[in-house]
Amino acid sequence: MNYRHSFHAGNSADVVKHSLLIALVRALQQKPGALTLIDTHAGCGLYDLGGDEARRTGEATQGVLRAFADTNPLLDDYRAAVQAVNAGAEPRFYPGSPRFLAQLLRPQDFLILNEKHPEDVNALRGAMRGTSAAVHQRDAYEFWLAMLPPRTARGVVVVDPPYEQTDERARITATLAAAHRKWAHGVTAIWYPLKDRATHVRWTQQLRKLGIPKFLVVEHWLYDRDQPDIYNGAGLFIVNPPYAFTQALPPLLEALRAALAPEGHRGEIRADWLGDGV
Template identity: 90%
Template sequence: MNYRHSFHAGNSADVVKHSLLIALVRALQQKPGALTLIDTHAGCGLYDLGGDEARRTGESTQGVLRALADPNPLLDDYRAAVRAVNIGAEPHLYPGSPRVLAQLLRPQDVLILNEKHPEDAYTLRGVMRGTSAAVHERDAYELWLAMVPPRMPRGMVVVDPPYEQTDERARITATLAAAHRKWAHGVTVIWYPLKDRATHGRWKEQLRKLGIPKFLTIEHWLYDGDQPGIYNGAGLYIVNPPYAFTQALPPLLEALRTVLAPEGHSGEVITDWLGD
């Protein structure tokens, strides 16, 4: 499945992903110790919602625009992150994970970004100019293993690939297993698109067999029944989610399900622990 982000910026998957990333970082920051935040597939960092690629799909109308219009205070932090990169009431730009994470940094925190695609890496460096982020241009899975454990004991790795390669899931599974052996207490977040339940179910069972404790999966299904051959939603695998995050999760997920449900559908959010 090809998921080139410029076509999908600000869609429902972004709303869920970035809302949960913000909540995760906020929960980790309840302790004063420094955090190292690593984004292995950083992309361009900032996306034009009025550009040809975004307008071709129009997915932001069912994602960020709905979230901005919704009054639920549980989405305030997400809305603030989007508004921080825009001027005026109408959003023209959408912040990718690098810009969202950069907004959350405390003076003691470190942000490490990686983007292998040369043109996107060049754009990313320009977008992140003026922040403290370090930008790398390496293979994502090589960097993931090389950067853990970070020098600071606490941190989070965000893995958000486009799933263009047929072996993407296999590489994630193998790298996660190796990274967990090196950094068992680190927080890891893996984003994935949901196209059909059978494919996702097989991958989930492969990950379950890794035997990683404290392994949470969150699935956001847009439709009441699978829509064959199309994008049906997205989810996150989270290793070692902090207690404060999991405690606050149910009402946040309900708020997201409600605001993002397509017309005629109620949507569904499923959470499941893959480990003990």
């Protein structure tokens, strides 16, 4: 799956991913101790929804614009974070994960970003100017392991690859296994697209073999049945999610499902434990 994010910024996957990231970080921030937030595939940091690439797909109309048209207060934090990078009532710009994470930083927290693509890392540095974020240009999987354990006792690693390489899932699986050995109590959030259930089931079975105890799977299927050869939704694997996050998750997931369901479809979004969940 080719996934240059400028074509897809603000789509339904972004709405779910960024809503959950906000909830995840804020749950961790219920404790005063410092956090290190690490983004392995940071992208450009900020996207123009009026640009040629975004307008070519029009995916924001089924994502962020639906979220803005919705009135459920559980999406207020997400809408406020998008509004923070826009001047008008309707979003023209969409923040990537780095800009969402930067908005969540407390004085004691750290943000470390990585992007390998030369053009994108230059855009990222511009988008993060004026923030405290450190920006690296390295192989994402080497960077992921090199950053662990972080300087703070607690933190989150966000892994959001383009899935352009055929071995992407294998590299994630191997790196997650090594990362868990280095930092067993750390929180990791891994985004993935959903094109067909069979491929996803095979990967999930491989991840289950890692034996990670607290491994949450959040899946958002847009359609009531698989649509062949197209994007069907997306999900997050979350290792070691805090209790406050998992307890608050069901109503947020229902709010996201209702806001993003395509016309004629109810859609489905659910969270299940891959490991023991204890």
